[in-house]
Amino acid sequence: MRYAARYDSTMRVLVRLFASYREAAGRGQFQMELPDGARVRDVLARVLAENPLLRSQREIVAARNREYVGLDEPLVDGDEVALIPPVSGGAVTRATADIRVTAEPLSVDAALALVRDESTGGICVFVGAVRRENRGKRVTLLEYEAYPEMAETKISEIVAEAESRWGPLRIAVHHRIGTLTVGDDAVVIAVAASHRAEAFAACRFAIDRLKEIVPIWKKEHTDDGAIWIDEHA
DSSP states (O other), rough: OOOOOOOOEEEEEEEOOOOHHHHHTTTSSEEEEEEEOOHHHHHHHHHHHHHHGGGOSSSOOEEEETTTOOOOOOOOOOOOOEEEOOOOOOOOTTTTTEEESSSOOOOOOHHHHHOOOOOOOEEEEEEEESSSSSEEEEEEEEEEEOOHHHHHHHHHHHHHHHHHHHHHHEEEEEOOOOEEETTOEEEEEEEEEEEHHHHHHHHHHHHHHHHHHHHHEEEEEETEEEEEOOOOO
8 A cells, every 4th residue: 555655844934924015915924834944935935936926026035033034044943934025215222222113103202202311412303204295196195014023123233233333322213103194203213422423323324224124114195096115215
């Protein structure tokens, strides 16, 4: 009697999709069974095979357990693998940094209060707000989506790098997610340093780097429809 082959050496990983990838696949997360020795590229290959619409995406970035990795990164049972669209763009201790990715409205006054201190002489604040027009179209609302656990980790890395370059600093980085209307604040960054030059430099670095590496995406709704914004506007 001949028996079908049985493979006991398998692993299960949690696959997570976000923003335009989530919409194209029709789901945000699911379990995937893979043979032992599988790598991130094996997850990607299967997802692309099952979801042809993802093949039209310009770039697919992967994260394993909330850290960016290459496609040859090996996997083990229980790993979390996220396929991430392009983002819409001394270590600091808990006492000097406040990081929030939240659906609640943001407050500039609250961010300022968190960084004010007798040891700092310069405070710089950046506020990113939803504007009425973009790319020649009338904006009606924005939707922000995040991979929240990884977003906060990456913001922490940005804060640590800013501290190493311009510290000592006191920093608040607050990013809104969910549905925002015109005039709402989407991001507030407040940086306090001993002098204004360090405060200005660290604040600009924080917002520019946030747009580059933090997995937060923006869907823009206009009179002509809605589209995910990949460029760092």
